[in-house]
Amino acid sequence: MSWITINSQNEGPGGRWGHSSIALDEKLYIFGGFGIKQNYNQDGNYLNDFYSYDFDNNLWQTILQIGQVPEPRSNHIMFINNGTIYVQGGGGQTKTRFGDLYSFNKNTWIKQKTNLIPRTYHAGCVGDNKLYIYGGESGKDLDELEIVDLCNNTQYTVKVENQKKPEPRRFATLHYHNSQLILIGGCTQSYSLTPSIYIANCKQEEDQINISWCLLKTQFPKWGQSCVQFDDLFYLFGGRDDKDSDELYSFDLQTHQIQIIKNDIKVKARRKHCASVIGNSLVIFGGFDGKYQNDLCFYELPLVNTVPLSVELPSKPYEEISQHQFENYFQFENGVHFYNDQYDCLIQTDEKCFGVDKSVLINASGYFTELFNGDYVEGQLLQLDLSYVDHIAFGIVLIFSYKNNLILPILNKEELFRLLELCDYLDMIQLKQKTQYYIAQTVDKNTIQEIYNLSIEHQNNQLQNFCAFKVSKLKMPLQEIDNLQSQQVNNMKRIRKLSIVNEL
CATH class of the missing domain: 2.120.10.80 (Kelch-type beta propeller)
Known part of the structure; x- marks a missing residue:
């Protein structure tokens, strides 16, 4: 800088x-x-x-x-x-x-x-x-x-x-x-x-x-x-x-x-x-x-706490694997997918039914802590309907809950943003931070437009601001960022224009 x-x-x-x-x-x-x-x-x-x-x-x-x-x-x-x-x-x-x-x-x-x-x-x-x-x-x-x-x-x-x-x-x-x-x-x-x-x-x-x-x-x-x-x-x-x-x-x-x-x-x-x-x-x-x-x-000034990025991290806080490897993380019996055969609750997502250990989810998710430890009748249920939840996103949530590690199959940007929304819904701050880190690492001249548009569509202000920050750091030609509109982006465009004036 x-x-x-x-x-x-x-x-x-x-x-x-x-x-x-x-x-x-x-x-x-x-x-x-x-x-x-x-x-x-x-x-x-x-x-x-x-x-x-x-x-x-x-x-x-x-x-x-x-x-x-x-x-x-x-x-x-x-x-x-x-x-x-x-x-x-x-x-x-x-x-x-x-x-x-x-x-x-x-x-x-x-x-x-x-x-x-x-x-x-x-x-x-x-x-x-x-x-x-x-x-x-x-x-x-x-x-x-x-x-x-x-x-x-x-x-x-x-x-x-x-x-x-x-x-x-x-x-x-x-x-x-x-x-x-x-x-x-x-x-x-x-x-x-x-x-x-x-x-x-x-x-x-x-x-x-x-x-x-x-x-x-x-x-x-x-x-x-x-x-x-x-x-x-x-x-x-x-x-x-x-x-x-x-x-x-x-x-x-x-x-x-x-x-x-x-x-x-x-x-x-x-x-x-x-x-x-x-x-x-x-x-x-x-x-x-x-x-x-x-x-x-x-x-x-760097957006230090807006997006969890640090060049000093000893290793990537995520692991990328193929779709086949991801599927192999789960066993399958009698119509149920499970990471560990010790499960006491069934959760139905959009396409798959998962067997889960309540105590593991309680430790990982504020949503499940309130649900299973609270006074709600759902806390006593052996089955839970989350059919509106994407099964791939929930699989990532489940692996993270057991391993405390972000394991990602090959996903497109829309699927990643759906994962972020699920993190918000389930109150899983650490998983959200690591997922945002992963998305932020993929921002370049070819992807910034798509990621910026998705951050607006999914109301993710942190990644929206990060894209604005990257506008300047990538030193993109001004015509390539004319479609990006926000206060942060506009500020970055102005600074870039002034920088060009100064360089001349």
Whole structure:
């Protein structure tokens, strides 16, 4: 995977740092910062200009701003909640520190009635209609956490329940995920690193929110980095320790592991740039490395948890055999097909009757666990009618239940998708994951159209998104993918077009 630097068709924002961005309706929005703009002081100025980048047409557009337009500022935070864009805090001329909160809708800015600490260099995020603000600087480095209810602009009382809490810091990142706050990195006023990573559990009691911080063993010794979340991973780019960084890292919140991501092509090192996610691409703009940057760069993020794929698997999680070999897995007596002669229930599929051991199916399938262990009368039956189920698919299910291994006869793509639907019906997550892995391995230029169409027909969003991802990786001619239509695919087509523009 590589970075793509985009040459837009018109001039966009000038070089800057301390600006902010959000993604909305497949467009990138950038506000303010400190840097160089045409007809301004070439040494740099605080800015309050507002731009959008049109992904479809590769064009920058200046956004009309009316109403109570925020004063020029940098190192503020910008976020989106329920379709409304917000800007909060930051620093301006003569070391002004802002504690204000503005909303933007229909080209109109409205200053909200809040009483927040004036601060800059702080971190912020939004979750469950609440704004969380941490740290920054207001004459000194701060460790205060403020929380605002964005539905009525009221502030919560914050109570820290334990002694262990993050030290004061600036230039950190803050994210909200599953009712938790994740605080990463930063530095002090003297630029001493605060490399610790904290996770806070948030519990609301009426107008008070109780915060319990937990210090992780993992550290990220940088400040001024960007951080975005995509597909259950956090991606950290850039920042500075003793020098500016051009590295991209992934942070897994479940394992607490940070891993560097190798890139074939890199972009310039930088700090205090902005970053957002559009489709499955990390998009960064601007930043500072001794010079104000004004480049727009894309990096395709892997769909790590969307389709269970890993090049590090020691072996294939499936075995392909002929139809004859598959049939030989089952014995046949008195009209019954069975894998093991110890069976206590007969299951009739569309063409074949199978003898099964209930205890084996209970261990493999949520459906059969509920059926045979529950209070249903079927749990006591010696026969079960599943005549709407394909016998080949059920044979695969039965072998998997006994062997915990995916044994596949030669199937066409439609039969494979019927198997996935049966996995959903029978609540067999592991079998579904392995089957999806198998299908994903077969995606190439010749099969992507068929697999994509089947993923739509069978409402399999995971493989639909994977096909979208493969559009870019296969570098298919654009005319070959014109019939693929989805947000993910369209994003990939746009990136491919922009990549072609860049290569020229």
